[in-house]
Amino acid sequence: MKLNHMICNEHNSLLEALRSINENMKSTVFIVDDASKLVGVITDGDIRRALLAGKGLETTLGEIIGGGFVYGHIADSIDTLKGKINEKIKIIPLVDEKHQVVDFFEYHAHLHVPVSFPYLKGNELKYLTDAFLSTWISSSGKYIDLFESAFAEFVNSSYAVSVSNGTVAIQLALKALGIGEGDEVIVPDLTFAATINAVLHVNATPVIVDIEPDSWCIDPKQISQAITKRTKAIIPVHLYGQVCDMDAIMQIAEQNQLFVIEDCAESHGALYKGRKTGSIGDIGCFSFFANKIVTTGEGGMCVTSNEKLQTRLRLLRDHGMSKNKKYWHEEVGFNFRMTNLQASLGYAQMEKVNQMLVERKQIEDMYKHYLKENHAISFQSDLPDRDRVVWLVSILVPAAVREQLLLRLRNSGFDNRAFFYPLSAMNIYKSYTHSNAQSRLISEQGLNLPTYIGISEEHVVKITNQINMAVGKIK
Numbered sequence: 236m237k238l239n240h241m242i243c244n245e246h247n248s249l250l251e252a253l254r255s256i257n258e259n260m261k262s263t264v265f266i267v268d269d270a271s272k273l274v275g276v277i278t279d280g281d282i283r284r285a286l287l288a289g290k291g292l293e294t295t296l297g298e299i300i301g302g303g304f305v306y307g308h309i310a311d312s313i314d315t316l317k318g319k320i321n322e323k324i325k326i327i328p329l330v331d332e333k334h335q336v337v338d339f340f341e342y343h344a345h346l347h348v349p350v351s352f353p354y355l356k357g358n359e360l361k362y363l364t365d366a367f368l369s370t371w372i373s374s375s376g377k378y379i380d381l382f383e384s385a386f387a388e389f390v391n392s393s394y395a396v397s398v399s400n401g402t403v404a405i406q407l408a409l410k411a412l413g414i415g416e417g418d419e420v421i422v423p424d425l426t427f428a429a430t431i432n433a434v435l436h437v438n439a440t441p442v443i444v445d446i447e448p449d450s451w452c453i454d455p456k457q458i459s460q461a462i463t464k465r466t467k468a469i470i471p472v473h474l475y476g477q478v479c480d481m482d483a484i485m486q487i488a489e490q491n492q493l494f495v496i497e498d499c500a501e502s503h504g505a506l507y508k509g510r511k512t513g514s515i516g517d518i519g520c521f522s523f524f525a526n527k528i529v530t531t532g533e534g535g536m537c538v539t540s541n542e543k544l545q546t547r548l549r550l551l552r553d554h555g556m557s558k559n560k561k562y563w564h565e566e567v568g569f570n571f572r573m574t575n576l577q578a579s580l581g582y583a584q585m586e587k588v589n590q591m592l593v594e595r596k597q598i599e600d601m602y603k604h605y606l607k608e609n610h611a612i613s614f615q616s617d618l619p620d621r622d623r624v625v626w627l628v629s630i631l632v633p634a635a636v637r638e639q640l641l642l643r644l645r646n647s648g649f650d651n652r653a654f655f656y657p658l659s660a661m662n663i664y665k666s667y668t669h670s671n672a673q674s675r676l677i678s679e680q681g682l683n684l685p686t687y688i689g690i691s692e693e694h695v696v697k698i699t700n701q702i703n704m705a706v707g708k709i710k
Contacts, residue, residue, distance in 0.1 A: 241265055241328075242336055245274055245297035249282050250364060252296055256282075257360045260689070265328040265336050266296050272334045275300035276327070292364070306330055309337055316340045346648030348694050351526035351627065352687035355580075357587050362579035369575075376575030378582050383536075385585040386529075389504070390511045390519065392538035394545035397573035397581075398552060401500045401522025404535035405433035405470065407571055408496045408518040411537075411547045414439050418467040423453035424657045424674035426472040429522075430498050431658055431667070434470070442466070443658050445670040449616050451475065451677050455483035461669040462487075468494040473502030473512045475629045475683070478621040481507045481515045488516075496520060503528040504592050506622035513538045518548075523577075528591060528626055529584045531577035594688045595625040601692060602628050602684060605699035611706045627652070627683040632706055634679040640705040641682070649698050654681025 240259040243252050245266050255264050256279050266275040277296060285299045286292070306328045307316045319327055320342045329338040366378055379397060387395035398404045414420060416438040422430050424443045434441040444457035453471050469488055471479035479497075488495045495516030499505075502512045503521065513519025521527075523534035537548050550558070555568025573581075584591075599614070606612050613631045615623060632640060637653065644651045657678050659668040684698060 238336070238338065241339055242267055243277075243296055244269070245295065245300065247296050248293050249285060249290065249296065249299070250292040252277060252282060253279070253292075253364075254360055257355060260356075261326055261341070263326050264296075265339070266300055267336060271336075273306060273328055273330050273336050276304040276306070292368075307340055317342055348649045348685050348690070348698075349687065350650040350652050350683060350685050352689070353525050353530045354587075354591060354688040355583075358583040359580050362583045363576060366575045366579040371575045373574055374572035376578070378575050378578035379573065382531075382573075382578040382581040382585065385582060386521075386536055387538060389585060389588060390513045390538050392511075392514045392519065393540040394538065394542070396537045396539075396545060396548040396552060397578060398535045398537060398571045399573055400533050401520060401524065401535040402429040402433055403569070403571045404520035404522070404537050405430065405496060405498060406436050407548060407551055407569065408520055408537055409433060409437045409439065409468070410551055410569075411544055412468065412494045412496070412517065414467050414494070417465065419463060419465045420468045420470060421453075421458055421461050421466060422470045422658070423472050423474070424659050424668070424671045425451060425474060425655060425678055426498070426658065427500070427655055428658065428661075428664075429500070430470055430472055431664055439467070440465070441664070441667045443664065443668045443671065445672055446474075446674045446677065447480070448673045448677070450477050450479070450618060450621070451615070451681075452477055452479040453484070454673070455480050455487060457670050458484065458487055462491055462493075466491065466493060468496055470496045470498050471516070472498040472500075473505055475615065476502050476505055476624040476626040477615055478502065478505050478507045478512055478618075478623055480621075481510075482620075485515065494518075500524075500527065501626040502624060503626075504588065505624045508620045514540070517541065518544060523581060526627075528595065528624065529581060529588055531573065531581040531584075534573050534577045534581065591688060592624055595686060598686055598688075598690060598695070599625045599628045601695045602630075602699060605696055606630075606702060609703055609706060612702065625686065627686045629654075630682050630684065631677070631680040632682055632702070634676075636705055637680060637682060640702060643705050644698065644701055647697070647701055649685060649694070649701070651685065652683040654678045654683070 243264045262279045309329045326341040328336045331337045383395040418439045420434045421442045431441045444461050447454045497516040497519040499513040500522035505512045519538040521536040523531040551568045552571045555564045555566040557563040657674040658664040659671040
C-alpha cells in the first residue's frame, strides 16, 4: 500500500477523500495541512455522517475534521501502538518529530480473509458519482445504454438487456421463449438453486440430470436420456467458470427442436471453441452479484443475437408496456430493470474485465504452485476447446476430510465455501431428479478458496499450508 493513497490535504473535498479511500481500501484517510503536518483522521463513516447532516461532496475535509483523533510516533514500540488500537480504531497514522505522516500502523486481532471481494479500483466511484449527481438514479440514464453496449461487445452478441439480478435473467429468458406450464426444462444437478427456481417461477417442470465427472458441468448423454415430448429447453450451467460441451448440447437441441438458455453467472469471458459463453445458445444469462467476476452489486444481463427475442425481452422486462405507447400494456410483464447507478458500476468494470480475468488466473496459479506436491488435491480440468475462467479457485479434496478442512481454514481466519449441494439432495427439488450419481460425488469433495484481486501471496501460502496439513502430502 502506497502511503500517498492514505493522505489527503485539508483543502481536498469529501469526494476526493472518497476516491482515496476507494484506492487504499482501508476506509480511512489521514488529513494534513499545507505544511504536511497531521491535523486529523477521517473515515468513510465520518464522510457518510457529514453527507447525512447536509454537507455536499464538494465540502472540504477541513470543515468536518473533529478533535481527539488517535495517532502514533514512528519511534513507538509495537506494544504502545497496539494499545491505541480498539474495536473502532484499526489503523492509525505514524508521525515523525515534525508531526508529518511517515507511515501507518494497522493491527487486527482476528484475521479474516473473505472468499471473495469486489474489485472496484477503476472508474466505479467516478461513474457512480456522475450517475448520482445526474439525478438519473432509477432505470433510465446513459449508463444503462453504455453498460449494455459494452457487455454485448464483450460477449460478441448483438444485443444485451440489463436486468435486476441473475435469477430473473433466466426467468425472463424462459418467458420470452414462451416456456410455461406443461413444459419441461432440463437443468444440471450441480448448480446454484437460482437455475431451477427460475424454471419453477414460470410454472414449468424442471428435469434434473447428472454432470460430467471431468468438467463438473451438465452431461450431454444424460440430457439425451431425459428428453420427452414435453421437453422445451435446456439450461447448461457453466459451473465455477468451466464451460459445458456446447457442440453436443446444441446438436441435441437442434435434433429435438429445443431452446438453449446458457447460465453464465460464473463464466464471464469463458470460451468454447473461441466463442464466448452466452453467445452460443438462444439466450445467455449473467449475474453481477458482488462475488461475480463483473459486479454491479446486484444485477444481471440477458444476451442474444436474435432481434425479435431482444425486443420481447425488453417488453417483458419493462412491465409489458408498449415501446411506442406509454402506459399501454401489451401483456403481463415484470419490473426486472437495472438502475442507472448499478449500470455505472458495471460500465466501469467492463473497462478492466480482461485484466481482471488475467489476475484471477494468476491467483489460481499461486494456489497450484503451493499445492503441486499434494496429489490428493485436484483443480478444475483444462479441457480441449474449453477455455474456462477463474471465478472462485475450485478444488476437490477427499470427502473424508472436506468438512474438517472447512473448519480448519475458517478457524484460522480464511473463509471458504463448500460446493453447492446437488439439487436432488434437497427435499423441495428431489422429485424432479432424472440422474445424479456424479454430482453427489463431486459436491462432497468440492471446496472454493479465497479468490479476489489483491489477495496476498502470504495469505495463499498460509491457506495452502493448512490444506497440506489437513489433507497430507501424498508423493
